[in-house]
Amino acid sequence: MHKKQITVALSGLNNIDNPGPGIPVIRGIRESNMFEPRIIGLAYENLEPGTYMHNLVNKTYKVPYPSDGVDALIERIRYINDIEKIDVLIPNFDSELFTFMKSADILKKMGIATFLPTLKQFEERHKSNLPKFGKKYNVKVPFSIALTNINDIDNLTDDFEYPVVVKGKFYDANIAYSKEQALIYFNKISSKWGLPIIIQEFIKGIEVNVVALGDGKGNTIGAVPMRKQYITDKGKAWSGITLDNKNMLDLTHKIITDTQWCGGMELELIKTSENELYLIEINPRLPAWVYLAVGAGQNLPEALVNLAMGKFVKPFSNYEVGKMFIRYSYDMICNVDEFQELSINGTL
Amino acid sequence: MKNIIKLKTNIAISEKGFMFDPSTGDSYTVNAIGLEILGMIQQGKVFVEISDMITAKYDVEPSSFEQYFFDFIAVLKQMQLIENNDA
Known part of the structure; x- marks a missing residue:
């Protein structure tokens, strides 16, 4: 089969103990029988391991943090695109999605395809909007509120019983068994990810997850x-x-159909002892464990690339x-020259 | 005691006594006699039949076996590996 040469740029090369999805997404794309990919890494830090995995990533460019503003990031992408001629860009961090979604038209004009949720889809599934989301789409969600002031922790017992789950806007979640613990987690998470902090009802059960891909027309591709x-x-998950x-799959299909979800997603669910499913989070991108789906027979990264390029995907x-996955850590030996190259010139 | 105990149909049990529940991802191991009893349950045998076969084959009193058997069934129920709860 003739393999199509494509250039895919993606972020999330931080294959660390809290890994980004970049490397597993690349593995899926590289294992595709349809592509001969050139992979361009977009790195925020000098020590993101994927940058040094030359068997997986052809070249890496440092990019500015989304917090530096849309213009800085897009100008950097424009510079990279002038050199690399990117066909598809896959942002793998929640925190950068907003910037790329807002810039989808600009990227399109540059000849770069993306396959991302719409701003509406992105916004309404935010942790702070989850109760509204549950009501709108008739999905069980734990009760939650968004706090912007630490003093509001004093009044939590008006609405909650401890324990509660204290969550960051983008990442991090801790179970607080007392007001004192809730205060600690509020400070810890807000100092890292900002406000609001989400206080969520603790649902007792087993955490289960679904990785899925919606085609933006209500169909679940996988x-x-x-x-x-x-x-x-x-x-x-290690x-x-x-x-x-079936219940998990039915819920996934329902959410993708009802929201007309476009792009990758991860549903985080709690299954109670009564077999009820509570939606605790929707991550608007493929998760770091997506390679399990590839191993189980659904190459979702390949399908996402095809959808981005406007191809029909069955x-x-x-x-x-x-099918199981087990992560492992592995020490790469690298030369300081490489580190220097990336630090000084912003490319490797 | 005449009721048939039904294991959930999707439970996979290997010849070596490894049980896997694909709906939850939980896995368990049973010893050789546990495996033998599970095989009889899967064949649709009721308690009296299982008791007759086990007490004939092994050195165990029927009264003791009854206690062990229903303890075992209780564990299976607790693990949600059984479909009906009438046993």
């Missing part, structure tokens, strides 16, 4: 449910297994149940 088998102290769970109809 969906694979998973249960974390081993969770790190950062709450990340091991997981694919599940045969929805996946099955996947292998009982």
